[in-house]
Amino acid sequence: MRILHTSDWHLGKRLDFYSRFEEQKAVLDEIVQIAHEKGVDMVIVAGDLFDNFTPSNEAMELLYKTLNRLAKHGQVPVVAIAGNHDSPDRINVPDVFARENGVLFVGYPTDTVPLLSIEDGFSITKSDEGFVELQLPKYNYPIRLLHTAFANEVRLKECFTDDKESSLQTALAGRWKELATHHCDDKGVNILTTHLFVQEKGGQELEEPDGERPIKIGNAELLYSNIIPQEIQYAALGHLHSLQNVGQFQPVYYSGSILRYSFTEAYQQKYVVIADMEPGKKPVIETVPISGGKELERKTFDSVAKAVEWLRANEDVLVELTMETDEFLTAREHKEIHDAHNGIIFLIPKVKNLQSSENSAKEIDLTKDITTLFREYFVSAKKQEPNEEIMNLFKEILESQ
Numbered sequence: 386m387r388i389l390h391t392s393d394w395h396l397g398k399r400l401d402f403y404s405r406f407e408e409q410k411a412v413l414d415e416i417v418q419i420a421h422e423k424g425v426d427m428v429i430v431a432g433d434l435f436d437n438f439t440p441s442n443e444a445m446e447l448l449y450k451t452l453n454r455l456a457k458h459g460q461v462p463v464v465a466i467a468g469n470h471d472s473p474d475r476i477n478v479p480d481v482f483a484r485e486n487g488v489l490f491v492g493y494p495t496d497t498v499p500l501l502s503i504e505d506g507f508s509i510t511k512s513d514e515g516f517v518e519l520q521l522p523k524y525n526y527p528i529r530l531l532h533t534a535f536a537n538e539v540r541l542k543e544c545f546t547d548d549k550e551s552s553l554q555t556a557l558a559g560r561w562k563e564l565a566t567h568h569c570d571d572k573g574v575n576i577l578t579t580h581l582f583v584q585e586k587g588g589q590e591l592e593e594p595d596g597e598r599p600i601k602i603g604n605a606e607l608l609y610s611n612i613i614p615q616e617i618q619y620a621a622l623g624h625l626h627s628l629q630n631v632g633q634f635q636p637v638y639y640s641g642s643i644l645r646y647s648f649t650e651a652y653q654q655k656y657v658v659i660a661d662m663e664p665g666k667k668p669v670i671e672t673v674p675i676s677g678g679k680e681l682e683r684k685t686f687d688s689v690a691k692a693v694e695w696l697r698a699n700e701d702v703l704v705e706l707t708m709e710t711d712e713f714l715t716a717r718e719h720k721e722i723h724d725a726h727n728g729i730i731f732l733i734p735k736v737k738n739l740q741s742s743e744n745s746a747k748e749i750d751l752t753k754d755i756t757t758l759f760r761e762y763f764v765s766a767k768k769q770e771p772n773e774e775i776m777n778l779f780k781e782i783l784e785s786q
């Protein structure tokens with residue numbers, strides 16, 4: 386049997402002010418097409434379906450329509466779990482309608498999917514907290530899925546252990562082992578899906594996606610892939626935005642996001658993962674490249690003319706533009722640059738070789754927090770410290786964003 390694994394759709398996400406909705410629509414079309422062409426038997430969306438807890442109507446419509454197309458009226462089970470960007474309650478809202486059409490939403494780590502049999506489609510033959518067994522008409526063996534939707538460390542531990550001293554790693558390992566021992570053997574296909582920050586023990590230290598809600602608070606929360614039970618043949622993860630296998634004993638894949646969602650993901654190829662599975666055998670993995678929407682570029686120019694020429698020739702990208710010029714850009718030059726391109730997300734001015742005189746500005750250190758940057762700007766522009774009223778007003782504006 387063949388599984389398609391994708392994650393981190395982040396529907397409704399913007400790149401600063403720039404809407405990515407048209408790109409999201411196009412890439413999801415592409416994924417539906419891949420699923421149909423490859424004849425996949427099951428689809429897993431491993432969390433961060435939406436970008437926030439209150440998605441727009443258009444984002445919800447896109448999610449439901451896409452999952453419906455993937456499910457082919459109950460022919461193809463589609464399992465979608467909540468990530469740390471999703472509201473678990475909201476994910477579970479359309480559940481009754483969705484299930485009848487072959488889409489199984491899992492908002493909480495302890496959710497139990499009710500038993501079900503879809504006419505001319507698949508059945509759910511067993512169910513437990515965080516576990517479901519499916520039967521497809523085409524195959525004479527069952528498919529077992531351990532599903533652990535995102536919850537924070539405290540909640541996850543509450544779900545899986547009574548021992549307050551136990552680490553998340555130990556609690557999760559215990560629960561997964563229990564489910565696998567109870568429900569999984571080599572007479573069926575065994576899969577796990579979760580939306581957590583999992584690394585390979587002894588492997589590379591990984592970074593969480595830039596500009597997003599992190600899961601990791603401290604090292605206490607590090608999870609290693611060696612706790613995934615040996616019965617599991619493939620694990621489908623969500624959270625990290627680049628494709629990678631963090632498995633030690635079996636393939637444990639992050640499929641990565643569907644679009645390049647921040648400039649740290651510039652030029653990164655995006656994929657869906659296809660796993661061909663049979664009971665008792667190692668899966669055969671294929672990573673299928675997807676268009677990934679618009680290219681993201683970080684460009685630096687030392688003249689407005691060169692910048693404008695490049696912008697005109699590359700109108701389809703989204704760009705973080707750094708202007709390293711001898712003088713400050715004038716208002717006219719700003720306008721000329723912005724008029725040349727619709728996808729300038731950030732314009733970062735840097736003035737080269739400034740003589741240190743009273744009026745000179747230092748190079749702007751963008752690693753400082755925004756309040757400090759504002760204070761420094763105010764001091765350089767007004768030659769005085771901003772008073773409390775102004776700082777409070779600035780904070781108010783920030784919070785209303």
Ligand SMILES: [Mn+2]
Nearest residue numbers: 433468469624
């Ligand atoms: Mn995430």
